[in-house]
Amino acid sequence: MSDIMRIGISALMAYQSALNVASQNIANADTPYFSRREINFTEFPFDSGVNVSDVRRIVDETANRYAQISNSDYSKWSVYLQQLGNFEPLFDDNTTNIGKFITDTLGALQQIENNFNPNNRALFMSKLAALSQQFQNINGEINRQTQNVSLSLQTEVKQVNNLLGSLAEINREITGSGGVERPDLLDQREALVQELAKYLNFTASVDQNGKLDISLSNGMSLLSSNPPVEFVTLTDPANPTNLNIGVKNGTTTIDVTQLITSGEIAGWINYRTNGLAAAQAALGRLALAFSDKLNTQNKLGIDGNGNLGGNIFANINTASAMANRVIANSNNAGSASMTVNIDDTSQLTTSDYRLSIGASNTYVLTRLSDNTVVSSGTISSFPQAVTVDGFTINVNSGTLSAGDQYLISPTYGAANNLALAITDPSQLALGWPVTASEGTKQPGSNGTIEVKDITDTTTSDFSIPKQLNPPIEIRFTSSGGIVQYSLYNATTSTLIEGPITYDPTSGANIFPTPANYDPGYRVSISGNNIQDGDTFNIAYNTNSASDNRNARTMVQLYQQGSLLGADGRLITFNQGYNLLASDVSVKTNEAAARYETSARVREQAEERRDRISGVSLEEEALNLARYQTAYQASAQVLEIAKSVFDTIIAITRG
Incomplete structure (x- = not known):
């Protein structure tokens, strides 16, 4: 009966x-990272019924790890794509497009x-001012977004620290539970681990006591210390405009930026480096080339007041601009003073460079875009110059120490520095300072003269304002069929050079002369029937207000190669901008593809985990019905046992 x-x-x-x-399973079917429970029965010995041997939390650590990795990768590409998607319109929208x-x-x-006419001169001036302002606007927006990256990194670091603190607290509860398993805590821990994976990549492991540890790829533990380590943001010693990620343990802080390769933090850093910084460098290079080419050509012309032209835009090699292109690493022991001079904008790349100092003042200059060493040697004395890729590093003074590093950024600040240096449209030097004309012309002569180009207005021939020195x-x-010409100072009739044989089949390019006299301009004479006694005159241009010859030459600047293209050939200003816009677009498309792939992988990982640990409402409904039936049957057993017991008692009493 008792049995x-x-x-x-x-x-x-x-x-x-x-x-x-x-x-419990049904109630938590929609609880994130809840792992379903499974009850197991065993038979009591000696016909004593049934026992619950255990209630297992169904979990597969491999599936959880796969979900963690895919979650981290997805988060990286999600942030990167979202930011690039917001950034791309700056370069293809009609209201912001620099190319326009x-x-x-x-x-x-x-x-x-x-x-x-004067109105057209003023229109050109206004369009240059608008272009200058737009360069500065886009550059300002890039700077603002760079600051936003720093703010976002600070926010993400706080979230990481909160999650690590919560995980440390769960560790304390688990280890203090006296060996009693707490499935609820394990589920909470798994949810926190997956949440942490949104921000950075790591390895999670559990020791024999059930204590969780989180470690970075270099083996650094994040939970083993008490209190746990703290993530912090650090000023990048190589570039103070950027924030890096560090781990602080007591009084020691280690930069771990390079160890974070996925998660939202990696997405922000990737956007800063490959999106913002790359675009800003390309924009700066375009600004340098545009301002340098137009400045150079304007200085070869003559303005509306008859004066030689100056810079249209601010000089690309001001003292401050040259100094700002070098950033000394804050950990340097040396005190070297350096500047960077732009020599040839058509040879500039969009890359930054790292100058590394070794023993005995040896150096290695590495182009960071392709990690190529472009120069190496020894800095034996001050000053010393290192010239590569269209720029020169001037090591001016101070001391160098082994281990010192310098970030060389030739395009730094260039887009923001593109500002007009003139305020009056009449200062645009749209004419040439030299005119050429026919003087005495003998009957039957067909000689003509033309100014072909202006090459240098810093020669002594332009040393007197509004005059040629000399005209x-x-x-x-002509004698014996041989035609010759001589050059005279038109003011003093002093012979400069000659006689020089004239070749009527190819014409005469007068300068440089056979004796290498070069006044800084080019003149040619043509005609196959020039007569003895013919003369031609070269003088300073006194009609600059209606001369547009330098304007025509400036138009040619837009049509010729001025920037280094991807294949090493020179490309135009607009092609250079299109290359910049295309690079942003390509990166956005690549990010979209990577995002889609990571989203599918993440979905598959979640499905894999759910197949193992997730709750099936259909299965649990069947279990519920089965257990209810068994429960009712067990109750019926007790009713029968009670009835039998009552019958036995009644018989005994009777």
């Missing part, structure tokens, strides 16, 4: 537990080429 009672009671209690487990602003300046310049008269003589 039936024990069997009934044990079954009733077992299936009540089973009903509790099924109900460049085209606008060309259109205004072509109007001067076709119809020279030149070209006198032709």
Whole structure:
């Protein structure tokens, strides 16, 4: 009789537990990272019924690890794509497109080429001002977004620290539970681990006491110390405008930026480096080339007041600009003073460079875009220059120490520095300072003269304002069928050089002369029937207000190669901008593809985990019905046992 009672009671209690487990599973079907429970029964010995041997938390650590890794990768590409998607319109929208602003300046310049008047000169000036402002606007937006990256990194670091603190608290609860398993804590811990994976990559492991540890790829433990380590943001010693990620343990802080390769933190850093910094460097290079080419050509011309032209835009090699292109690493022991001079904008890349100092003042200069050593040697004395890729590093003074590093950024600040240096449209030097004309012309002569180019206005020939020094008269003589010419100072009739044989088949490019006299301009004479006594004159241009020859030459600047292209060939200003916009677009498309792939992988990882640990409502409903039936049957066993017991008692009393 007692056996039936024990069997009934044990079954009733077992299936009540089973009903509790099924109900708990159903209640948490939508709880993130809840791992379903599975109840197991064993037979009591000696016909004593059933026992609940254990309630297992169904979990697969491999599936959880796979979900963690895919979650981290997805988060990285999600942030990177979202930021690039917001950034890309800056370069292809009609209201912000720098390429459109460049085209606008060309259109205004072509109007001067076709119809020279003061209104067109003012229009060209206004278009240059608008272009300058737009360069600064885009550069300012890049700076603001760089600051936003820093703010976001600070926020993410706080989240990481909060999660590590919560994980440390769960560790304390688990290890203090006296060996009693707490499935609820394990589920909470798994949810926190997966949340942490959104921010950075790591390895999670559990020791024999059930204590969780989180470690970075270099083996650094994040939870083993008490209190746990703290993540912090650090000023990048190589570039103070950027924040790096560090781990602080007591009084020691270690930079771990390079160890974080996935998660939202990696996404922000990737966006800063490959999105913002790359675009800013390309924008700066375009600004340098545009301002340098137009400045150089304007200085070869003559303005509306008859003066030689100056810079249209601020000089690209001001003292401050040259100094700002070098950033000394804050950990340097040496005190060297350096500047960077831009020599040839057509040879500039968009890369930054790292100058590393070794023993005995040896150096290695590495182009960071492709990690190529572009120069190496020894800095034996001060000052010393290192010239590569269109720029020169001037090591001016101070001391060098082994281990010192310097970030060389030739394009630094260039887009923001693109500012007009003139305030009056009349200062645009749209004419040439030299005119050439026919003087005495003998009957039957067909000689003509033309100024072909201006090459240098810093020669002594332009040393007197609004004059040539000297003006030149070209006198032709002919004897025995040989035609010759001589150059004279038109003011003093002093012979400069000659006689020089004239070749009528190819014409005469007068300068440089056979004796290498070069006044800084190019003049040619043509005609196959130049007569003895013909003369030609070269003088300073006194009609600059209606001369557009330098404007025509400026138009050609837009049509010729001025920037180094991806294949090593020179490309135009607009092609350079299109290369910049295309690079941003390509990166956005690549990020979209990587995001889609990571999203699918993450979905598969979640499905894999759910197949193992997730709750199936259909299965639990069946279990619930089965356990309820078994529970009711167990209750019936007890009813039968009670009825039998009552019958036996009644017989005994009778």
